[in-house]
Amino acid sequence: MLKFTFKRMFSAAATVFVLITLTFFLLKMIPNGLFADPNISKEMRARLYELYGLDKPVWQQYLIYMKNLLRLDLGDSIAYPGRKITTMILDPATGNGLPMSMKLGIASLLFSVPTGIALGTVAGLNRGRFLDKLMIGISLVGVSVPSFVFATMSVTVFGNILGWLPTTGFSTPREMALPIFCLSLGTIATISRLMRTSLVELESADFIKTAKAKGLRRSKIVFRHQIRNALLPIVTVLGPITASLLTGTFVVEAIFNIKGLGGYYVESISNRDYGLVMGLTVIFGTFLVVCNLVVDIVYGLIDPRIRLKQ
Amino acid sequence: MDGLGRLLDVRNMDVCFRTHEGESHVIRDASFCVNHGEVMAIVGESGSGKSVLTQACLKLIPMPPGEIRGGKALYNGRDLLQMNENELRAVRGKEVAVVFQDAMTALNPTMRIGAQLVETIIEHEKISKRDAKARAAELLRMVKIPNPEKYMRQYIFQCSGGMRQRVMIAIAIACRPKLIIADEPTTALDVTIKTEILNLLVSLLRELGTSVLLITHDLGMVASYADRIGVMYAGRFVETGTSHDIFYRAKHPYTRGLLRAAPRLDLPPDQDLATIPGAPPNPALPRRGCAFAVRCANCMEVCKAYEPPLTDIDKEHTTRCWLLDPRAENIRNSEEAGA
Numbered sequence: 001m002l003k004f005t006f007k008r009m010f011s012a013a014a015t016v017f018v019l020i021t022l023t024f025f026l027l028k029m030i031p032n033g034l035f036a037d038p039n040i041s042k043e044m045r046a047r048l049y050e051l052y053g054l055d056k057p058v059w060q061q062y063l064i065y066m067k068n069l070l071r072l073d074l075g076d077s078i079a080y081p082g083r084k085i086t087t088m089i090l091d092p093a094t095g096n097g098l099p100m101s102m103k104l105g106i107a108s109l110l111f112s113v114p115t116g117i118a119l120g121t122v123a124g125l126n127r128g129r130f131l132d133k134l135m136i137g138i139s140l141v142g143v144s145v146p147s148f149v150f151a152t153m154s155v156t157v158f159g160n161i162l163g164w165l166p167t168t169g170f171s172t173p174r175e176m177a178l179p180i181f182c183l184s185l186g187t188i189a190t191i192s193r194l195m196r197t198s199l200v201e202l203e204s205a206d207f208i209k210t211a212k213a214k215g216l217r218r219s220k221i222v223f224r225h226q227i228r229n230a231l232l233p234i235v236t237v238l239g240p241i242t243a244s245l246l247t248g249t250f251v252v253e254a255i256f257n258i259k260g261l262g263g264y265y266v267e268s269i270s271n272r273d274y275g276l277v278m279g280l281t282v283i284f285g286t287f288l289v290v291c292n293l294v295v296d297i298v299y300g301l302i303d304p305r306i307r308l309k310q
Numbered sequence: 311m312d313g314l315g316r317l318l319d320v321r322n323m324d325v326c327f328r329t330h331e332g333e334s335h336v337i338r339d340a341s342f343c344v345n346h347g348e349v350m351a352i353v354g355e356s357g358s359g360k361s362v363l364t365q366a367c368l369k370l371i372p373m374p375p376g377e378i379r380g381g382k383a384l385y386n387g388r389d390l391l392q393m394n395e396n397e398l399r400a401v402r403g404k405e406v407a408v409v410f411q412d413a414m415t416a417l418n419p420t421m422r423i424g425a426q427l428v429e430t431i432i433e434h435e436k437i438s439k440r441d442a443k444a445r446a447a448e449l450l451r452m453v454k455i456p457n458p459e460k461y462m463r464q465y466i467f468q469c470s471g472g473m474r475q476r477v478m479i480a481i482a483i484a485c486r487p488k489l490i491i492a493d494e495p496t497t498a499l500d501v502t503i504k505t506e507i508l509n510l511l512v513s514l515l516r517e518l519g520t521s522v523l524l525i526t527h528d529l530g531m532v533a534s535y536a537d538r539i540g541v542m543y544a545g546r547f548v549e550t551g552t553s554h555d556i557f558y559r560a561k562h563p564y565t566r567g568l569l570r571a572a573p574r575l576d577l578p579p580d581q582d583l584a585t586i587p588g589a590p591p592n593p594a595l596p597r598r599g600c601a602f603a604v605r606c607a608n609c610m611e612v613c614k615a616y617e618p619p620l621t622d623i624d625k626e627h628t629t630r631c632w633l634l635d636p637r638a639e640n641i642r643n644s645e646e647a648g649a
Contacts, residue, residue: 229419
């Protein structure tokens with residue numbers, strides 16, 4: 001297991017390295033360099049290049065960037081002169097930026113995964129009955145309707161017409177309810193369907209028949225043998241799901257006016273704020289890789305077949 | 311027949327499966343019994359219904375699509391089919407245990423072997439977990455697994471084929487059941503280990519006084535173990551008798567065909583194996599007459615039109631064949647004279 005973990009950690013680190021390097025050189029390859037505004041004089045442009053270290057050869061810039069990165073310094077913003085990208089993303093003073101997006105993503109993860117598993121279990125154990133059919137219907141809607149439709153609809157219904165919940169901000173529990181709900185629907189639908197399928201498949205598994213033949217009570221068969229094994233496929237999708245919840249908050253953040261990282265995505269690219277693009281890539285890339293790494297390790301821990309069969 | 315000495319008495323079982331193509335009538339009026347302390351074997355080719363029949367007795371077949379249309383499965387005089395889920399649970403594992411064909415899939419891949427043994431013991435007996443663990447180790451020792459403590463902590467996929475089947479047997483005997491249904495217990499194993507496992511199973515159960523219902527498609531395998539044998543064809547028993555009856559006095563053309571088809575060491579190696587031409591009938595199709603008629607060399611007009619009744623040859627030996635019907639005396643005599 002230890003060897004397995006180290007192997008995965010090594011490949012995760014390698015992935016992040018390749019990602020950063022590729023993004024760095026891709027950005028350098030964009031034609032029509034920075035400060036192309038004709039109002040900026042040649043001397044001015046030369047000074048700006050010098051200020052941001054852009055006058056040096058690209059490989060040297062790369063080495064400098066990597067060196068700074070090791071000290072967790074992501075450089076300065078071009079669009080917001082004088083601001084450090086690290087502080088823009090982390091924003092410890094206001095708690096906006098990454099912490100805000102994380103809060104939304106994690107809250108939604110904590111809500112959607114258990115809910116999805118619970119709903120899927122209810123459906124799977126009542127296969128063919130009313131509850132199951134209801135669940136399939138709801139999750140079909142959840143999978144197919146995009147989150148911006150849900151978000152705008154819930155703002156209209158719960159916020160404007162019924163007036164039950166606030167529709168902006170993300171600091172009080174009442175404010176959090178709608179964004180979390182809207183962000184979670186898709187995930188709940190995906191997980192509950194997967195859980196249901198995996199339970200139904202296991203119903204006819206040989207070892208379930210053995211458990212029955214041993215005279216075990218139904219609760220033990222269901223919890224110890226069926227649900228436990230049905231959870232394995234869920235763990236595999238948790239990596240991508242976590243990633244999509246933490247990076248896919250853009251629409252929900254925009255609609256509910258939450259000051260997360262979402263706004264920076266579009267802005268940084270249209271502003272040609274290379275430092276910020278790099279910073280976001282590094283942050284999200286690392287995040288994704290770490291999520292998948294954690295899932296791989298957790299999967300190994302709960303499925304002995306992976307842990308022991310190397 | 312007063313039913314004395316009968317541990318399991320299955321009468322007139324009828325089982326159907328509803329499939330996409332329609333209704334599949336897989337067990338048709340099948341009856342057999344297992345006496346106290348004996349090894350009863352059910353032999354038949356794949357699809358003859360032997361597994362379904364025995365699993366239906368414990369209601370282990372999936373329902374739906376399966377459906378038990380009729381019949382009784384009397385265990386010590388009580389009909390298992392009429393029991394509610396709780397009563398049935400008390401029988402499964404505790405009174406009647408099952409050894410399945412492939413322990414690799416029949417045991418939970420994410421649970422340690424020890425835990426799967428312990429949960430069976432705890433379910434049926436008032437026993438502390440610690441004692442149950444000690445008992446589990448003892449059981450593994452009984453099935454000749456060296457170093458039981460080590461194996462308790464292992465998972466099933468870490469064991470070799472022979473070890474897996476030993477674990478399966480250990481689980482089956484965990485609560486000292488009165489009857490073990492061994493459903494092709496050695497089919498998934500190498501030839502060399504087959505005999506070893508079967509010897510272990512049978513000797514262990516004789517020692518414990520457990521009755522065995524051995525299901526197999528290998529007639530040769532049961533020769534040295536079974537006290538009585540029932541031959542199944544297309545969902546019903548075509549011939550039942552003592553081991554001696556079946557091997558030396560087989561009456562039904564199907565049984566005789568099976569015996570002829572067994573590989574023999576005393577024949578020249580280049581001689582082709584004897585076969586029974588044709589294939590078993592599709593259980594989804596309506597049937598008229600004897601199911602074996604189309605493959606039978608001795609087929610008569612009556613065989614195609616009417617199903618043969620059960621004919622007693624002697625106290626233990628019964629068959630379903632028109633040739634053996636008392637009314638077919640003349641034909642039989644002429645055949646035996648010719649043979």
